[in-house]
Amino acid sequence: LAQATPFNIAFAAPRRRAAAMATITATVIGSAADHTRHPGFEPPRSPTASPGGRTLASQGPAWPTPSTHGNGGAGARSGDAVSESSSGGASGGAAPTPELTDQASTRMPPAASLALMLLYPLLQGINLVVVIPTADDYAHRLGGDQMFAGLMISSVPVGAMIGITMCAWSLRRITFKSLMTVLAVGTILGNVLYALAGLMNFSYTLLIARFLIGLFNLFSLTSKYIGLTVGLKRRSEVVLYYSAMSTLGCAVGPALAALLDFFIKSVRIHNLVLDSDTVPGWCMAFVFSLFLVLVALLFEDPPAELIPSRTVGSAAPSGDRLPVVAVCAAFWHLCVSSAVLTTVEVYVVSLGQQHWGWSISQSAWLLAGLMLVSGMVNMGMGVLTRRFIQDDRMGLLGSSLLGWVACALLFDFRIPSVGLQVVVLGIGLMVVLTMAATGRAFALALQSKLVPTSLKGKANNWSVVFMTLGRGAGAVVGALLGTASFGPVLLATFAVSALVCALSHGRMRPSEKAD
Numbered sequence: 001l002a003q004a005t006p007f008n009i010a011f012a013a014p015r016r017r018a019a020a021m022a023t024i025t026a027t028v029i030g031s032a033a034d035h036t037r038h039p040g041f042e043p044p045r046s047p048t049a050s051p052g053g054r055t056l057a058s059q060g061p062a063w064p065t066p067s068t069h070g071n072g073g074a075g076a077r078s079g080d081a082v083s084e085s086s087s088g089g090a091s092g093g094a095a096p097t098p099e100l101t102d103q104a105s106t107r108m109p110p111a112a113s114l115a116l117m118l119l120y121p122l123l124q125g126i127n128l129v130v131v132i133p134t135a136d137d138y139a140h141r142l143g144g145d146q147m148f149a150g151l152m153i154s155s156v157p158v159g160a161m162i163g164i165t166m167c168a169w170s171l172r173r174i175t176f177k178s179l180m181t182v183l184a185v186g187t188i189l190g191n192v193l194y195a196l197a198g199l200m201n202f203s204y205t206l207l208i209a210r211f212l213i214g215l216f217n218l219f220s221l222t223s224k225y226i227g228l229t230v231g232l233k234r235r236s237e238v239v240l241y242y243s244a245m246s247t248l249g250c251a252v253g254p255a256l257a258a259l260l261d262f263f264i265k266s267v268r269i270h271n272l273v274l275d276s277d278t279v280p281g282w283c284m285a286f287v288f289s290l291f292l293v294l295v296a297l298l299f300e301d302p303p304a305e306l307i308p309s310r311t312v313g314s315a316a317p318s319g320d321r322l323p324v325v326a327v328c329a330a331f332w333h334l335c336v337s338s339a340v341l342t343t344v345e346v347y348v349v350s351l352g353q354q355h356w357g358w359s360i361s362q363s364a365w366l367l368a369g370l371m372l373v374s375g376m377v378n379m380g381m382g383v384l385t386r387r388f389i390q391d392d393r394m395g396l397l398g399s400s401l402l403g404w405v406a407c408a409l410l411f412d413f414r415i416p417s418v419g420l421q422v423v424v425l426g427i428g429l430m431v432v433l434t435m436a437a438t439g440r441a442f443a444l445a446l447q448s449k450l451v452p453t454s455l456k457g458k459a460n461n462w463s464v465v466f467m468t469l470g471r472g473a474g475a476v477v478g479a480l481l482g483t484a485s486f487g488p489v490l491l492a493t494f495a496v497s498a499l500v501c502a503l504s505h506g507r508m509r510p511s512e513k514a515d
Helices: 006-037 098-105 111-129 132-141 146-171 176-195 204-216 220-229 232-266 279-298 324-354 360-387 392-410 418-450 453-480 483-503
Strands: 082-086 089-092
Touching (some): 111 146, 111 220, 132 146, 132 232, 132 324, 132 360, 146 176, 146 204, 146 220, 146 453, 176 279, 220 232, 232 324, 232 360, 324 418
16 A cells, blocks of 8 residues: 655645546536437436426426516516516516417316306396386386486496495405405395395385495406406407307397296285385395305316516516507496497387387397397307407407498488388397497407506406406486487497597507517
């Protein structure tokens, strides 16, 4: 054995370091050669090791979410160095692959949960219009007039406007499922109060009851859910289904009112608690009780990562702003289309009962048939949009122009035959309702694409505000319009909408930061 001399001791450490470096170099060169021969090969790595050699605190979500798309750094994980620039600002980690991007743009929520969310606007539409055939009679019975009946219908959208703020506040604290449970219970209470107004013999009970129904019939919830959980490529299709369900609700509501009126008269029930005026309240309280059970059994909450208000660091980046001209144009179409729908609903019932001498059931069945055709066409448009219509702006412009042309049939031609009046007016109303509902769907889908992901919630809230404003204004306008003014007013409305769409066409382009 060699003696431990000072010379050997001095050079032992450098020799060991050189040997270690040679081993590491050989390993790296060998790994590189293996990777060249086998491109899919990767050396073993610790499950918690990141590509840069750091340790990740947690794995990313399996379902692509807005936080993985670099929207202003909201999705940067703690511990990751901000090393890349994205469309919305700095973002931690690697850029999303084309596969992840495509998966995010076509993502869909669970089928049962989406079905319940689409059932919700159907029930909302029924609850809104089921009282229209009997509203005038109920208001007069409690001392109100025709204007009071219009206010009673419009009090639902007024309550819904306040409910928008409640929705945004609640989703920061509770889940979608818990919120839907609270809303269903509140809607049941509002309908029970509406049914008991006859017993109380106090007209303002009707306003309070309908206001509560609007407050808890959160119209913004379904559109918010779609905007958060449905990918960009499938969103227009699903929004058209949403619009179709809302329109079908407006068809089922009058038909349900006619059936309930027939049932009450056939069994000869007429008292302060149960009659043709109060039975819609009792019926809707029962329907929402069943909906409450379905929510408890079938609904699944979306991942927390999809809800910006619950994502850490989800504040909007300083560079993200609302495109004012584009969103104002979209809000105009949402407001006007909603106003047209409610105006037609109220006007048809008033025309049938006051000018044609029809009963509640007859006018209700006419309105139900018109809304049913409109809803079915919207449902078909959802399938066609997925395959053929790639530009929401063209769909919006086309629906405005076709609605404007159809308004020519709404003028008072002083036709002596009531049957011929019904045919001519019915064709015009069917096209107008279909185009208004289609335009509303395209505008609702477009507004979620005009803004960056971080501002999508704010844009959705404002969209529902303008839709509820249109709903409230339409109920009053429909009660005030006569046969001579109905056609010209709707014609001018569609003409202005088409002009707004044409002038803002270049501005209404989807945002590069939209998700």
